[in-house]
Amino acid sequence: MSVLNAERIKLLSTRSPWWCALLAIALPVGLTALIASQAQIQPGDAGNGVYITQMLSSLGRAVVLVMAALSITSEYRFGTIRSTFQVVPHRATALLAKTAVTAIPAMLIGAAVGFGSWAVFQAINSFPELALDTAQDWRAVAGQVLVFGITAVLALGVGMLIRQTAGAVAVLLVYALLVEGLIGLIPKIGDDIQHWLPFFAADRFLGLQDDIPQLRDLPLGPWGYLAYFAAVAAAVLAAGILSAQRRDA
Amino acid sequence: MIEAVGLTKSYGKTLAVDNLSFSVPTGRVTGFLGPNGAGKSTTMRMILGLDTPTGGSALIDGKRYRDLHQPLRTVGALLDAKWVHPNRSARAHLQWLARSNKLPAKRVDEVLEIVGLTAVAGKRAGGFSLGMSQRLGIAAALLGDPQVLLFDEPVNGLDPEGILWIRKFMHRLAEEGRTVFVSSHLLSEMALTAQELVVIGRGKLISQSSTEDFVAQATENTVLVRGPQLGHLRTALGQAGASVRDEGAGLVVSGMDCADIGELAARTQTVLHELSPQRGSLEEAFMQLTGDSVEYHTEIADAPTPATLVPAGK
Incomplete structure (x- = not known):
């Protein structure tokens, strides 16, 4: 508990997490509002249901990737990681506390992005299909809480492995925003690989673009994909912690 | 009491610390002396469990640092005054350290008072002068009221007033019965600060003796x-x-x-x-003793002509 509290003080005693959080929420919600105000939705088109409101959540996710990676790489940058390991020599404890203290705000941001995007769309351009009726609808909106939390864990793991802000952020953003999408372009095997990529899995859990025909025959269901996404994040985090234990601080 | 036994650290083929054994007695200021690059900081990082030794071990009161429960209560250390988040206030920096070892919150104000930073406690640590940063680092080291204290080059870059303050402070800590282990590359400084000396060069032990003996022998x-x-x-x-x-x-x-x-x-x-x-000056004596073990020699005698003065590269 004391280690968690120490991490909480660390997180809340600098301003950058607040700016990141604000950006992570304002960017997707703001752009969703813009889309809602311009969209001309015909009664038949609205088969998309509520996930039309979540199309831009990946922007918030990208900011959370940066925020979470920074929370560990900035400690390496400023040398405070040494103070951290000095006061808590059991490194796994220190790093798991940091993971918890970063993942929880990320989940709150996820809630704000999910429900915020949905509410703002609803307020500007309301139509009946946007109501949260089915379990699927709830998964698309409330599911952001889990997706954002797991995203933070994944980014922390990468941060622990790479240690440098520029490197970790570049790897995470290029991967999340470009690589996953481009792999699908590889002929023949591209699709099969893509079906096992972590952020693809996160999107399948949320149910984004489920109406696209190519996405019908998938190896896992939504909850299976969530478990898979979580397993990948946990594996990267474990690798990060192991690396921190082995290497000199 | 700090004890190093056969402490060794190698980076690839480079031996930074080579089979180093020494002990730091309780209740005295022990200087850890050696030229730049002799392995002082590496040794201190190994004592604190930050770097893993390639061989040997360092024990604090018979325990490895990593086995200490709430280590701030046993060992306080200032290795680098810059290891602070620049946007965090001095008080917040001490608060998270204190909390991690379940130290009472009022202890933060106490140590700020001891080092004389109370007035600037709410200010960003990034705006601190080197002297203030050193004081903040010392405050952090004192948080848990530890019996063992390690300081790495605490007077480096300080003005005379700051140097005097730190010197007196070390003496006070030792008089209170604590073990103080302080590194420096300046023998003249150590002659005034330390009662015992552990001298190393190129990662090897050169001598361990009282400062008096060392100076008498050397000069x-x-x-x-x-x-x-x-x-x-x-x-x-x-x-x-x-x-x-x-x-x-x-x-x-x-x-x-x-x-x-x-x-x-x-x-x-x-x-x-x-x-x-x-x-004979202390510096000469020190040079004589560690002369063969300075890692980066400067050959003043046959300095190159300006035309050949190109970066040698490391």
Whole structure:
């Protein structure tokens, strides 16, 4: 508990997490509002249901990737990681506390992005299909809480492995925003690989673009994909912690 | 009590610390002396469990650092005053450290008071001068009221006032019965601060002794004698049991003081142009001892001409 509290003080005693959080929420919600105000939705088109409101959540996710990676790489940058390991020599404890203290705000941001995007769309351009009726609808909106939390864990793991802000952020953003999408372009095997990529899995859990025909025959269901996404994040985090234990601080 | 036994650290083929064994006694200020790059910081990081030794071990009161429960209560350390998040206030920095080891929140204000930073406690640590950063680092080291304290080059870059403050502070800590282990590359500073000395060069132990012994051993007092004809005096000095060596046109005599040499010169009717005591400086002594073990030599004697002065690269 004391280690968690120490991490909480660390997180809340600098301003950058607040700016990141604000950006992570304002960017997707703001752009969703813009889309809602311009969209001309015909009664038949609205088969998309509520996930039309979540199309831009990946922007918030990208900011959370940066925020979470920074929370560990900035400690390496400023040398405070040494103070951290000095006061808590059991490194796994220190790093798991940091993971918890970063993942929880990320989940709150996820809630704000999910429900915020949905509410703002609803307020500007309301139509009946946007109501949260089915379990699927709830998964698309409330599911952001889990997706954002797991995203933070994944980014922390990468941060622990790479240690440098520029490197970790570049790897995470290029991967999340470009690589996953481009792999699908590889002929023949591209699709099969893509079906096992972590952020693809996160999107399948949320149910984004489920109406696209190519996405019908998938190896896992939504909850299976969530478990898979979580397993990948946990594996990267474990690798990060192991690396921190082995290497000199 | 800190004890290093066969401590070794290698980075690839480079041996930074080579089979180093020493002990730091309780209740005294022990200086950890060596030229830049001798392995002092690496050794301190190994004592604190930040770097893993390639071989050997470092024990604090018989325990490895990583096995300490709430280590701030046993060991306080200042390795680098810059290891602070620049946008965090001094108080917040101490608060998270204190919380991690379940130290009472009021202890933060106490240590701020001790180092005299109370007035700037709410200010960003990034805006601190080096002296203030050092004080903040010392405050952090004192948080858990530990019996063992480690400081790495605490006076580096400080003004005379800051140096004096730190020197007095170390003495106070040792008088309170604590173990203080402080590194420096300046022997003159250590001669004033430390009672015991652990001297290393190139990662190897050169000596461990009291500072007094080290200084006495290292600085030999001699007398320089110059004159037009020193032949008779030389013989007489030799007979009187002094040891003599030539230096330029003069003689360097050891084992006899100025008064005796002067009288001997009168008896042998030798004209003297100079008779002056030579006190070996601490720096010279230190250079002599660690001379072979400085990692990056500067060859002043055969300095390259400007045309060839190109970066050598490491």
